[in-house]
Amino acid sequence: MRFRLVCKLWMDGSGIRKPRELGARVIDHSFHPRRWILLTDEKKEADEATPTRRMLLNLTTRKTIQVDLPELAGHSVVPGPAAAPEGMLVVRDERSLVVRLLNPLTRHVVDLPTLLTLRPGNRRRGPVPSSFAEDHEVTAAGFADASTIVVYLGNANQLVVARPGDARWTLVGGLDPEFPLRSTATFQSRFYCVDRCQLLVVDMERGPRAQLVVAANLERRYRTVGMVDDGGRLMAVCSRDQVVRADARWMSSLETRVELFHVDLQEEKLSRIEDLGERAVFAGLRGAVLLPSTKYYFSVDRGTVFFRFGSSQRHFGAFHVRRRHTCYIASVWGKLPQRVASYVTTLRYLY
Known part of the structure; x- marks a missing residue:
């Protein structure tokens, strides 16, 4: 649903405020664009006049739309699904290091504290060292509850939380x-995360x-x-990488095997998934994206997990879950690194 198409009479009669009337301190999950993802691609000459224009993809229908988001000016956007909770964009002001949530469909913005509050007390004044800004790049984000935002600073290996209106970020x-x-x-x-071999919340x-x-232990x-x-x-x-026999000379090689599980959060255990049916999954370093149906993705095989592998994860492969068969598509992925800023964009090249 695109909110500019919502019936005005329904909105007026529902008692619900319009998304952009919520204010900078209100998070309303009912408006979050859960089925939309941000596509990132190389800049084109036509984009120079509109540097804040972005492309969104609806995972269910394959529909793409262009949106102009002037709120992105002066901000960096964290790429990948791990930093787009419920379709919301997590952005950082490059001067003040204030973190914000941006709804790309309604343009509603939620303000959060500046990451400068993580500096020692006697160093919060004065210019911000470039090393601090680099160490405190947001690499993942999500919700801890209905009103609390979690931000992961991968370079500093810090997990912090804050609510809209808070004065500072707090370490987890x-x-x-x-x-x-x-x-x-x-x-x-x-907010769920994985360390060595545990799923945490x-x-x-x-x-x-x-x-x-601990929410569950991995096998x-x-x-x-x-x-x-x-x-x-x-x-x-x-x-995981599994050793396979390549020929009669007992030369061995590695093959990537994918295993899928549903997590029972009450029992804290995993149950294996043997078949994806009509679904497909794209998995990469920045998280995973699930297509609920491949009906509109004519070149995407149903029941398949697409993944990255090899040196620097430059290659692309596919694993058919029911047949447990791996197929490598290295030649396809080899053409993408110079053009793709996020692995999610590969969806654009596969339909």
Whole structure:
């Protein structure tokens, strides 16, 4: 649904405020564009006059739209689904380091504190060192509850939380300082992440400050783990390298195998998924994207997980879940690195 098409009589009679009337301190999840993702591509000459124009893709219908977002001026946009909770864009003001949430359909903006509040007290005044800005780039974000935002600063390996109107960001406890998070995702307004071999969740009620607690244990230590909402169930997309026999001389090689699980958050256990049916999954370093149906994606095979592999993750492969067969498409991915700023954009090249 695009909000400019919503019936005005319904909106006026519902008692619900229009999205842009909510103010900079209100988060209303009912307006979040959950099925839309931001596509990133190389800049074209035609875009120079409109530098804040962006392309959005509806994952369900394959429809793409162009939107002009002047709110992006002077801001960096965090790429990938791990930093777009419920379709909201997480942006950082490059001068003040203020973090904001932007709804790309309604243009409603929610203000959050500046990351400068993470500097030691005696260093908060004066110019901001470039090293601080680099160390405090937002690499992932999500919701800890209906009104709390979680931000992961991957370069500094810090997890922090804040609500609109708060004066500062607060560190989350329980994060291993020696091991960066491998993946993150927002599911039902909760922030989940994976460390070495555990799936963790940010708990806002465990103590005086937010704390990471175990939500489930993984069966083994996987090379990559992504998470995505599968129609109301949390799906874990795991990959590992498996040794296979190549020929009669017993020469061996590695093959990427993908394993899918639904996470039972009440029992804290995993149940294996043997078939994706009509769905397809794109998994990468910045998270995972699920197509609820490949009906409108004519070149995307149903029941398949597409993934990155190889040195610097430059290549592209496909794993058919039911047949448990891996197919490498290295030649396709080899053409993309210079043109694609986020792996999610590969969706544009596959339909």
